[in-house]
Amino acid sequence: MTAIDTERRVEAAGLRSGNCQLAPRNESGNPLLNKLAHFSGFNPACAPTVDRLFRRTAIVPRHRDILSEGSQADEIVLLLRGWAARYKLAHDGERQILSFLLPGDVFPSHPLPVGVIDYGILALTRCTIKTATAEAFDHAVLRDADLARAFWWLSIQDKAILRAWLVNLGTRSAYARIANLFCELAARLRLAGVIDGWVFDLAPTQEELADAEGLTAVHTNRTLQQLRTDGLIKLDKRRLTILDSARLQRAGDFDPAYLNPGGRAPIHLF
Amino acid sequence: MTAIDTERRVEAAGLRSGNCQLAPRNESGNPLLNKLAHFSGFNPACAPTVDRLFRRTAIVPRHRDILSEGSQADEIVLLLRGWAARYKLAHDGERQILSFLLPGDVFPSHPLPVGVIDYGILALTRCTIKTATAEAFDHAVLRDADLARAFWWLSIQDKAILRAWLVNLGTRSAYARIANLFCELAARLRLAGVIDGWVFDLAPTQEELADAEGLTAVHTNRTLQQLRTDGLIKLDKRRLTILDSARLQRAGDFDPAYLNPGGRAPIHLF
DNA sequence: CGGGGTGTTGAAGCCTGTCAACAATTGTGG
DNA sequence: CCACAATTGTTGACAGGCTTCAACACCCCG
Numbered sequence: 001m002t003a004i005d006t007e008r009r010v011e012a013a014g015l016r017s018g019n020c021q022l023a024p025r026n027e028s029g030n031p032l033l034n035k036l037a038h039f040s041g042f043n044p045a046c047a048p049t050v051d052r053l054f055r056r057t058a059i060v061p062r063h064r065d066i067l068s069e070g071s072q073a074d075e076i077v078l079l080l081r082g083w084a085a086r087y088k089l090a091h092d093g094e095r096q097i098l099s100f101l102l103p104g105d106v107f108p109s110h111p112l113p114v115g116v117i118d119y120g121i122l123a124l125t126r127c128t129i130k131t132a133t134a135e136a137f138d139h140a141v142l143r144d145a146d147l148a149r150a151f152w153w154l155s156i157q158d159k160a161i162l163r164a165w166l167v168n169l170g171t172r173s174a175y176a177r178i179a180n181l182f183c184e185l186a187a188r189l190r191l192a193g194v195i196d197g198w199v200f201d202l203a204p205t206q207e208e209l210a211d212a213e214g215l216t217a218v219h220t221n222r223t224l225q226q227l228r229t230d231g232l233i234k235l236d237k238r239r240l241t242i243l244d245s246a247r248l249q250r251a252g253d254f255d256p257a258y259l260n261p262g263g264r265a266p267i268h269l270f
Numbered sequence: 271m272t273a274i275d276t277e278r279r280v281e282a283a284g285l286r287s288g289n290c291q292l293a294p295r296n297e298s299g300n301p302l303l304n305k306l307a308h309f310s311g312f313n314p315a316c317a318p319t320v321d322r323l324f325r326r327t328a329i330v331p332r333h334r335d336i337l338s339e340g341s342q343a344d345e346i347v348l349l350l351r352g353w354a355a356r357y358k359l360a361h362d363g364e365r366q367i368l369s370f371l372l373p374g375d376v377f378p379s380h381p382l383p384v385g386v387i388d389y390g391i392l393a394l395t396r397c398t399i400k401t402a403t404a405e406a407f408d409h410a411v412l413r414d415a416d417l418a419r420a421f422w423w424l425s426i427q428d429k430a431i432l433r434a435w436l437v438n439l440g441t442r443s444a445y446a447r448i449a450n451l452f453c454e455l456a457a458r459l460r461l462a463g464v465i466d467g468w469v470f471d472l473a474p475t476q477e478e479l480a481d482a483e484g485l486t487a488v489h490t491n492r493t494l495q496q497l498r499t500d501g502l503i504k505l506d507k508r509r510l511t512i513l514d515s516a517r518l519q520r521a522g523d524f525d526p527a528y529l530n531p532g533g534r535a536p537i538h539l540f
Numbered sequence: 541c542g543g544g545g546t547g548t549t550g551a552a553g554c555c556t557g558t559c560a561a562c563a564a565t566t567g568t569g570g
Numbered sequence: 571c572c573a574c575a576a577t578t579g580t581t582g583a584c585a586g587g588c589t590t591c592a593a594c595a596c597c598c599c600g
Contacts (some may be wrong), residue, residue: 041382088437090524094439098433112422118430142419145412152382155425160388162432163368167358169439170366170484174588195472199308205546211557214440219588237597253361262384444556475578488546489556491580
């Protein structure tokens with residue numbers, strides 16, 4: 001058993017979240033459906049279809065590629081438990097992590113047989129995944145308008161997260177970048193119904209955090225110390241506690257609105 | 271008349287590009303259709319539909335917002351001529367440019383009434399645009415599978431560009447970042463059928479380039495000098511000439527594959 | 541119990557930012 | 571068409587955030 005056990009809380013989330021009607025067959029809670037429940041245009045009727053699309057379950061050990069850069073993507077993957085990272089290698093071997101994938105995330109999340117993919121997906125913890133064949137997925141999403149809307153929404157959200165990362169790297173200091181990232185992760189875990197409060201297991205190592213934020217591991221370490229001594233977070237053995245969410249949010253210039261595209265009311269996360 | 275006249279070459283492009291059959295009604299060449307012609311799954315039959323979607327033509331002067339951050343996006347915009355930039359302001363007023371928009375680009379390019387948008391679109395030159403109502407666009411894209419595929423492809427390409435920018439900001443030096451950007455712009459202008467060789471008008475000012483690359487205007491200037499003295503580019507009065515494409519590509523660690531998602535053969539750009 | 545992965549700390553240097561002044565260019569109005 | 575103002579580009583000196591290199595401590599796992 002790994003030390004990272006965001007996974008254990010999945011069951012509790014299913015009971016807690018108020019959208020049981022969305023997953024009638026699945027009392028334990030499907031994090032993807034939890035996410036979609038925040039989409040105002042989501043048609044609950046297609047929840048079973050979403051659920052049925054991903055048939056095959058598999059377990060991927062930590063630090064194994066789920067998808068490799070340059071491979072053929074003939075399966076669509078739904079991450080059920082655990083953390084993963086989408087990354088890309090620059091020519092000199094430097095690695096950029098493009099996004100952290102949390103329970104409920106789907107990749108690649110578009111209905112187009114896209115052939116060779118230009119990034120890799122790495123399991124940061126032991127992951128439980130479910131897969132759909134690309135054909136079945138493409139067919140379903142292109143035929144059913146409700147399903148199409150749902151996956152367009154996921155795609156828009158995904159792009160908004162990417163843009164937020166670009167702003168993070170382009171305009172903010174190391175301190176603000178990391179504060180911002182922690183806010184994003186907390187908010188997204190909440191959207192997926194995986195956590196409740198301000199504590200969660202932070203799967204990435206400091207080196208992986210560094211590769212995500214365009215920093216070195218050393219400087220990431222020093223910055224984390226700073227966040228600790230400022231009383232914003234507690235971080236021990238990869239368990240992160242957000243001690244002062246308001247100040248962390250301000251430090252990271254974090255605005256959660258982008259996580260709920262099209263939503264009238266911003267989700268109550270902070 | 272502005273000094274930036276990438277626009278003038280649009281007509282020529284229409285005659286030159288070998289896909290006249292895709293735009294039967296439009297001898298002058300629709301840059302969006304030029305782009306889509308590179309998508310192997312594109313059904314030429316829906317070209318007229320694409321063309322007919324965007325009815326209203328408008329002109330936007332330089333340095334005016336086409337879409338403002340926080341506004342309601344009830345229209346879909348197709349950029350026909352000129353350059354624009356998608357940007358986002360951080361809380362302290364710092365601006366991050368998220369992408370440069372070239373002829374043939376559409377925004378927002380998804381069939382979902384997304385309400386308030388979290389970025390702005392700024393005209394970097396005088397722009398000619400065509401607009402579609404969100405309703406008509408949504409309806410058409412959600413109903414027609416071929417059209418859906420086309421816009422999914424555009425969306426995937428867009429996301430790939432975003433990812434490339436993230437790698438750029440996260441892993442590369444100022445010198446490599448700018449080299450990479452110039453490669454991308456040349457490649458995309460070529461995809462849209464707007465240029466032919468290695469010369470084009472670079473609409474953004476050095477300050478705008480800086481805001482795109484996460485640098486200061488001063489350092490961008492110095493880096494451009496370096497690129498000049500190294501004989502990679504010529505840049506005078508915003509007219510950019512790529513003098514040595516092979517070395518520029520190496521300096522920027524640029525791989526054009528991501529611009530043609532799903533394409534078997536990478537486009538012949540470099 | 542030992543070893544590799546991970547976290548921590550120090551010192552030195554460099555890439556990039558900041559501040560400031562000026563030149564060149566573009567746009568505007570008389 | 572010229573004169574003026576505003577924007578954009580250029581250059582220098584200096585400062586600082588982050589990187590690099592290196593060593594060591596810790597912890598988990600076999």
